[in-house]
Amino acid sequence: DAKRIRDIRRQTKTLVTIGACATAGGIQALRNWSDHEEFIASVYAHPEYIETLSTSTPIADHVAVDFELRGCPIDRHQLLEVLAALIADRSPRTPRHSVCIECKRRGTVCLVVTQGLPCLGPVTQAGCGAICPVYDRPCYGCFGPAAQANCPALSTHHLAGKTTETQMIHALRNMNAAANVFQIESDRLESEST
Ligand code: SF4
Ligand code: SF4
Structure with a gap:
């Protein structure tokens, strides 16, 4: 290939x-x-x-x-x-913002704020309509990183709550585990936990 x-x-x-x-x-x-x-x-x-x-x-x-x-x-x-x-020989206009924007537009209650779940919405590119939080499931990043995704800041926030390092690594290692910023952050967390 x-x-x-x-x-x-x-x-x-x-x-x-x-x-x-x-x-x-x-x-x-x-x-x-x-x-x-x-x-x-x-x-x-x-x-x-x-x-x-x-x-x-x-x-x-x-x-x-x-x-x-x-x-x-x-x-x-x-x-x-x-x-x-x-x-039309122009640049595609696909969203670069995060899933959180779509989540708020739908009026969904935030799973991080209300349940402390390890949602990747803040660092994940929009496009799905924020489907998962509607069903009480945190986003696991299937649309890959949003523009300027700050994964270390999100990890710090989640780890200050009830999320463990292992859960955070698993959240980052899904469909887009090898996407640059997801990979860098999951490797950083893993190296710090060993
Ligand atoms: S539930 Fe997830 S996607 Fe929705 S606003 Fe909260 S962090 Fe963002
Ligand atoms: S995991 Fe995928 S479908 Fe679910 S909220 Fe995140 S980006 Fe959307």
Whole structure:
């Protein structure tokens, strides 16, 4: 795939990565912190038939990317906006602000303020309509980092409450575990806790 994407880049005027796997290595990037041979042996009856890489990385780590469309899954309206923008030769107008803005627009009661839950909404890019907090579930960052996401500040806030370092690391290591600022912060927390 690394060779294919370089070939594609050479032949392509505009390269857009779509979804968490392409923009941040996806859920399978959890292998970056583990022994992938052990993972394979736990999952497959015949691990000898499985050929896979030991790490999962964003496409932008390998070639220049013109636009990253985030989300797991992506939002179809954002996809249409990106396509329309490319056809019109303008920059896509997708949100760069955090899920918290959408959450407040919906009038949802904040899970951090009322329950002290480790919500990643303040550092996660908008696009989902803040679905999870509506169902009393903290955001786990499936749209990846928002612009200027301050993960250390959010960790400090959550850790001052009832959130443990392990819970905070798990919150950051999900669909976008290898997204730059999420990865840096989860590694920092892990190194401080060992
Ligand atoms: S519940 Fe989460 S997303 Fe909603 S306002 Fe609070 S921190 Fe932000
Ligand atoms: S995890 Fe966060 S970004 Fe993803 S759907 Fe839930 S609230 Fe939205």
